[in-house]
Each structure stands twice: as C-alpha cells, then as structure tokens.
Amino acid sequence: MRPAPGALTAARPFDRFPAPAxxxxxxxxxxxxxxxxxxxxxxxxxxxxxxxxxxxxxxIFILREVAAAFERPALLFSGGKDSLVxxxxxxxxxxxxxxxxxxxxxxxxxxxxxxxxxRDRRAQELGAHLIVRSVEDxxxxxxxxxxxxxxxxxxxxxxxxxxxxxxxxxxxxxxxARRDEEKARAKxxxxxxxxxxxxxxxxxxxxxxxxxxxxxxxxxxxxxxxxISNWTELDVWQYIERERIALPSIxxxxxxxxxxxxxxxxxxxxxxxxxxxxxxQVRDVRFRTVGDITCTCPVASLAADxxxxxxxxxxxxxxxxxxxxxxxxxxxxxMEKRKKDGYF
Numbered sequence: 001m002r003p004a005p006g007a008l009t010a011a012r013p014f015d016r017f018p019a020p021a022x023x024x025x026x027x028x029x030x031x032x033x034x035x036x037x038x039x040x041x042x043x044x045x046x047x048x049x050x051x052x053x054x055x056x057x058x059x060i061f062i063l064r065e066v067a068a069a070f071e072r073p074a075l076l077f078s079g080g081k082d083s084l085v086x087x088x089x090x091x092x093x094x095x096x097x098x099x100x101x102x103x104x105x106x107x108x109x110x111x112x113x114x115x116x117x118x119r120d121r122r123a124q125e126l127g128a129h130l131i132v133r134s135v136e137d138x139x140x141x142x143x144x145x146x147x148x149x150x151x152x153x154x155x156x157x158x159x160x161x162x163x164x165x166x167x168x169x170x171x172x173x174x175x176x177a178r179r180d181e182e183k184a185r186a187k188x189x190x191x192x193x194x195x196x197x198x199x200x201x202x203x204x205x206x207x208x209x210x211x212x213x214x215x216x217x218x219x220x221x222x223x224x225x226x227x228i229s230n231w232t233e234l235d236v237w238q239y240i241e242r243e244r245i246a247l248p249s250i251x252x253x254x255x256x257x258x259x260x261x262x263x264x265x266x267x268x269x270x271x272x273x274x275x276x277x278x279x280x281q282v283r284d285v286r287f288r289t290v291g292d293i294t295c296t297c298p299v300a301s302l303a304a305d306x307x308x309x310x311x312x313x314x315x316x317x318x319x320x321x322x323x324x325x326x327x328x329x330x331x332x333x334x335m336e337k338r339k340k341d342g343y344f
Contacts, residue, residue, distance in 0.1 A: 047310065049238050055231055056239070059086065060093040061211065062190060062227040066172050067100045069215040070223070073172040077103035077130070078111075079119030080290045081247055082176030085236055086227060087122070088245055102129040104173070106161050108153040109136045110271055110293045118248040133164045150271075154292040162198040165222060172223045180232045181319055190229050196220035233288070233320055234313045241306035250287045252309070253302050258283050264297040288320040 063086075066073050075090065077083045090099055103123055107116070123130040135153045138144040138160045146153070165173070179186040189205050191213040206214045215223065228236070240247065257268040259278040265285060266272055271293050274280050285298035286309075303309045 047238065047314075049242050052235065052239050052242060055228075055235055056089060056092070058211075058230065059089040059227040062213075062225065063090050063093045063174070065213060065215075066174055066225050066227075067094070069213075070172040072168065072170050073101040073174060073225075074104040074131070074168070074170050075099070075101055075174040076176065077105055077119065077123070078176075078290070079105075079115040079122065079248060080176070081236060081240065081245075081251060082178065082228060084122070084245055084247060085231075085239055086174065086176050087126070088239075088243055089227070091126070097127040099126065099128050101174070102131050104164060104170075105130065105132045106157045106164065107132050107134045107136075108157060108292045109134055110153055112248070112250055112287075112290060112293060112296075114248045114250050115290050118246075122246075131164070131168070133160050133167075135160050138163060150294070152292055152294040154295050158198075165198065170222060171217060172225055174225045174227060176228055177226045178231050178233070178236075179229050188224075188226065188229070190226050191215060192224040192226065193217075194222050194224060198222070200224075233316075234310065237306055237310045237313055241310060245306075248290065250290065250298075253284050253286050253304050255282055256285050256298060257281070258285060258298065265299065266297055267293065269293055 075083075075086065077087065087103075094100060105119060120130070135144055135156050138156070139146070143163065144153075144156045144159050146156070161173075164170070177185050177188070179188070184202075187202050188200070189208050191206075191208065192200060193204075193206060194200055196218070208214070217223065231239075239245070257280050258265040259268060259274045259280055260266075261275075261278065265283065268274055268280055283300055284302055286301040286303055287296065287298045290296060301309075301312060303312050
C-alpha cells in the first residue's frame with residue numbers, strides 16, 4: 001500500500017530532519033574541487049580553492065590554541081614549503097612581527113644552502129627569534145655517533161631536538177607534518193603527546209573529538225602539534241599559489257646533475273657522489289620536499305611556478321616522501337620507528 005502523503009516511510013526514516021551543515025573546522029568541505037566550467041574543456045582546467053579557507057581557519061585556530069595553552073611553545077621552521085605555509089598562517093593569526101613563539105631549526109649540517117639562506121632571510125624579514133641547534137654540536141658532545149662518516153644525519157636530528165627541548169624547556173613544538181605524507185604520520189593526532197623521554201606511543205593517543213584538544217601534560221612531557229595535518233600536498237601548493245608565498249628556488253625547475261639509484265634521482269654533490277657504474281646526467285628537476293642532502297632526491301620536472309606545480313601534483317601517484325626520500329625506503333616502519341625515538 002502506498003503511504004499517505006507526508007507519512008514517514010520505514011526505508012527513509014530521517015527524511016524529515018535536515019542534513020547538518022558542514023563544520024568549517026573539519027578541513028575539507030568541498031569534495032568536488034573541479035569547477036563546472038572546467039569539465040567542458042580539459043585545456044582550461046581550473047581548480048576551486050574555496051576549501052582553502054576552511055583549512056586556513058583550522059590552522060589559525062590551532063596556532064592560537066597553542067599560544068593560549070602552553071607556556072613555552074616553539075614553531076619548527078626548516079625553510080621548507082610546509083613550514084612557510086604555517087608561518088603565513090601564523091602571520092595571519094597574530095600579525096607580522098608579533099609571533100608569540102620562537103622559530104626552531106634542527107640543522108644536520110647537510111642542508112641545501114638555498115634553503116638555509118632563505119630560512120635566515122625570511123626569519124629576519126619577520127623579525128622572528130630564530131633558534132638553530134646543530135647535529136654537529138651533538139656529535140662534538142658525543143651524544144650523536146655516526147656509524148660511518150657518510151651516514152645520513154637525518155635520523156640523528158631526534159637527539160639534537162630532545163636536547164633543545166631540555167635546554168629551552170619547550171612544552172609544545174609546532175611542526176608542518178601532514179597526514180598524507182606517510183603512513184606513520186597518518187596515525188598521529190593533531191596534538192600529539194610525547195612522554196618524558198620524548199617518545200611517541202601510537203597505541204596510547206588521546207582522542208580528539210570535534211575541535212576539542214587535550215593539552216594536559218605531566219612534568220617533563222611535551223606535545224608535538226601539527227596544524228596542517230589535514231592539508232594535502234595539493235592543498236599546500238594551491239595555498240602557495242593563492243597567497244603568493246615565496247619559496248627557496250630549488251622547489252622549482254632547475255638543471256642539476258643526478259644519477260638514477262633505486263628508482264630515485266639522486267643529486268650529485270660532495271656528500272652524494274656517483275657510485276661505480278652510475279652515469280651522471282644533467283636533468284631538469286625540482287624538489288617536492290627538502291631535507292638532508294644525503295637522503296633527499298629531486299623529481300624530473302619543468303614546473304617553473306606554483307601554478308605549474310599544482311598541475312603536476314594533480315597527476316602524481318606517489319606521495320612526496322615516497323618519491324623523494326631514501327631514508328623512508330629502508331623499511332615499511334622506518335618512519336614510525338624514528339617517531340617513537342623522538343623524530344619530528
């Protein structure tokens with residue numbers, strides 16, 4: 001029998017209740033990013049960036065929450081694209097020249113000079129307090145010992161970072177990690193608790209319901225806070241394009257000597273010379289992420305600006321760390337192990 005007009009059917013018991021409005025703090029609010037007109041002509045493809053407003057709002061909220069909840073926070077600043085996006089949001093949150101926490105850089109001594117020069121210049125422009133602590137200082141103290149001179153220092157940053165936390169008594173460190181980068185980072189909360197030894201316990205994380213963050217600490221503990229957790233690589237590049245954020249030059253196409261090794265393009269430098277049997281090529285490349293020279297690789301690219309990178313990012317099938325980081329290829333759990341030991 002057909003139900004009477006207006007009657008509630010068993011198959012659709014909630015039709016009389018309107019769907020809740022999307023929460024702007026829950027990051028992505030527009031699952032369909034392609035504007036209607038872009039479907040008519042692939043050559044005129046144009047992405048909507050309206051969802052960036054919600055992501056930016058969430059990031060600013062978290063940055064302000066850290067300033068309000070902790071006594072001695074610091075913002076981890078490498079000069080890379082993710083930390084520069086966070087810095088732009090921090091400017092909007094507090095105003096230029098008014099950051100309520102210092103910038104902290106853990107320097108391996110093997111960073112690309114284009115990045116460290118840009119880092120110093122950007123911090124000076126903002127009038128921010130930049131603290132740099134070096135893995136080489138930890139090596140001189142004997143707290144870091146390399147297995148051999150050519151070993152990557154990337155994982156050893158954990159020791160230097162924990163020493164800096166103890167030196168300055170930081171109770172919160174704001175980092176630019178995103179969940180789409182790597183499996184271990186996808187498991188982490190936005191406010192990620194660290195115990196008195198600086199260790200992360202993935203099975204002992206506190207829930208984060210709605211936009212309520214738990215900031216309770218015992219003496220000696222601290223938090224790692226990740227305001228752009230819900231951003232993707234594409235979101236970051238759309239935001240860089242929209243806000244016209246300046247980046248180190250190596251993020252865009254340039255010619256560089258490389259060798260092919262284990263499916264990656266390894267830059268030829270004094271720290272990463274070619275091995276026997278490898279052929280040195282000069283290729284047009286750019287870096288999707290930056291870090292220690294000994295484990296960071298470029299990708300083949302002709303992208304000369306942020307708009308070009310956005311178009312390239314739409315087509316990639318491998319995450320930026322999977323495509324560029326040799327240290328993440330040692331095992332499926334390499335990142336999680338480093339994070340348990342105190343890594344970013």
